[in-house]
Amino acid sequence: MDKQQKLGLLLSSRLFKKRTDVEVVLNRTTLSWREIQRSQKQDLDIGNSLDAAVSQVVPVSEIVSVQKTEEQHSETSSAHSRALEHNQLFLYAFTVSYVLRASKHQWRCTDVVFLCPDLTVCEQWIRAISDQLSILANRPKSLLVYINPFGGKRQGKWIYDQKVAPLFSKACISTDVIVTEQPNHARNHLETKANLDKYDGVVCVGGDGIFSEIVHGLVTRTQDENKVDLNDSEAQLMPSALRIGIIPAGSTDCICFSTVGTNDPVTSALHIIVGDSQPMDVCSVHHNSSFLRFFVSLLGYGFYGDVLTDSESKRWLGPTRYDLAGVKTFLNHNYYEGTISFLPAEDNMSNPRDKLQCRSGCCVCQQRSSSKARDMMEEKKKSVKDRREGWTVLSGKFIAINTACISCACPRSPKGLSPSAHLADGTMDLILVRECSRIDFLRHLLRHTNKDDQFDHQFVEVHRVKKFHFQPCRTEVSSLEDLSEIPRRAPSDQHAQPHRGVTATPPTAAGPATARSCPIMQFKSVSSAS
Incomplete structure (x- = not known):
């Protein structure tokens, strides 16, 4: 019993599940049950039961609900006849719904029904599990x-x-x-x-x-x-x-x-x-000291912006509109000339090509979060002159200028546009695709659908940045599109900058655009390999 006390034992009973006697144990962190072998039933020692291997363990945090089974469950008839063999009639039952982890990061809700010898035991279990669920303050009501x-x-x-x-x-x-x-x-x-x-x-x-x-x-x-x-x-x-x-x-x-x-x-x-x-991170885009918009995934200037703009008139086609617009934009093969200025991320904790993927408990994002307050104080102390130091300036002709706040993975591009981008580190990945042939650009696009390094081309470069600014040479061809929004023509000369924790915004194409990192929280977890 000492081991169970250390685990915070709350309740333990011999119940019935389907055709089998089971020992069910609830502690502060898990609900577990295991089959009781026939040889054990005569002298079951509840105190030592946890020393044996359990057949099923469910974290309390992943229990969806518990409720009394009002109607006779489909398994009750067989359970009834089985129970009669033990001279016990189980008339009361409760159902526990919990998360079952399936393949490819998918979750399913599954049920387990426990039959109880009397109403008191049934209600005791429902109350005990409900009390533990009510303690979980992070759950929405x-x-x-x-x-x-x-x-x-x-x-x-x-x-x-x-x-x-x-x-x-x-x-x-x-x-x-x-x-x-x-x-x-x-x-x-x-x-x-x-x-x-x-x-x-x-x-x-x-x-x-x-x-x-x-x-x-x-x-x-x-x-x-x-x-x-x-x-x-x-x-x-x-x-x-x-x-x-x-x-x-x-x-x-x-x-x-x-x-x-x-x-x-x-x-x-x-x-x-x-x-x-x-x-x-949420990123903000500005033009001439005026706020334009936020973005949280991909900001595209050039190829991807043109694809989105062209696809908007074909919304009636559904997802197919992106394929048609993509082919048309690819054949047009437009390029955009201008000057890009960006402020590189200062630390060496990560880079866009380190092949490290952001997952639950990411050390990069956690360390960034802990240093956020210090970074804010240091930024406030900087003079206007200091804030202009350390910027890198590039000029040329570009087919695409993209900024990714996250990997931008999707079923068609399982690794995404920037596979090593982080969710909450206060930076953005600035991806520049310079003027090249159609064949070379096609090779670059195809690498988004496989495991090859899409940045491994002489005409492609990627930088992890805090802010960026783009000034096109001709304002009439500039189009800055948040690829999650309805497209709009954007003025030239914009900048973007990331805000850690709430938003992240890097300098972007057209006028000064800045991205700032300010955290928003989402009801979701970043899946690990499980």
Whole structure:
């Protein structure tokens, strides 16, 4: 019993599961059960039971719910006859729903039913497990849900109603659901109308576009409430108190894929239920001392911006529109001439080609987070002259100028545009594709679909930066596109800069653009190899 006391033993009973007697043990961190062999049943020693190997162990943090089994379970009839052999009739049961980790980072919700000898034991188990779940403060109890019914294959509402809502209900999470009717519906509602005090988080059902709307709405509202001037590119952004969850139902869902490891609605819903969260950088873009927008995934100038612009008129084609627009843009083979200035990341903890992928517990992001306050103080002490030192300036003709805050992985590009980009380190990966032949550019694009190094070309360079600025030679060809938003023509001369923890923004194409790192929290975890 000493070993169990050290583990925080709360309850232990001999119960019945399917056709088998089982010993069920609950401690402060796990629920476990194991089959009781026939030879052990006469003189079962509960005190030494944990010394034997258990057949199943579930972390309490991954239990979705526990409830009394009101109706006779499908296994009860066989269990009943089996129980009669032991001169015991098990009439009461409770069901534990928990996370089952499947392949390829996917999670599933599965149930186990335990039969009890009497009502008192049944209620005792339900109460004990419920008490442990109530202690988990990171779990949401009330959520505001926005559904984009038009994104991807237009299945957002069906996905939520059929796959997500039943799980939220099972976990006793209350929801207010809003089906968006037009672009920026969610953003405008969050900025001006939503009463956010009663919610633990905001969930978007759709693609990267509606996630961008949620980020803009929440972050903008938070800055307004804290009197932060968004037009000041040097201002430190304040993180939102609410976390954001993504249920993938879009065309590419790269933000979800880059953080969870799969575009599976059930997996994302379960991450939300158990309270998993991951900070992300948000980047801001400025032009002539005016704030333009935030971005959290990829900012594209040139090729990718042109693809998005051309695809917007073909939204009725769904995800196929990107293929058609991509072929057209590739054949056009435009290039853009200009000057890029960027401020390299100062430390040597990581670089864009170190082949290290950001995962849960990433040491780079954790160390950056711990040094955030110190970095902010040092930045404030710098004079205007000091802030201009250390910048690198490049000029030339470019087919594409991209800035990645995350890996931007998706099913079509499993490693992403920048496989070693970090989620919350306050930096961005600036990817420059200089003028080259169509064949060479095609080779570069194809490497995004396999394991080859897409940066291993003489005409491609990548830099990990804190800020960047792009000045095109001709303003009429400049187009700066957040690849998660509806495209817009951007003015020339922009800069971007990252804000760690809330947002991250690097200097970008066209006018001065700055990216700042200010943390937002998402209901999701970055998958490891498990």
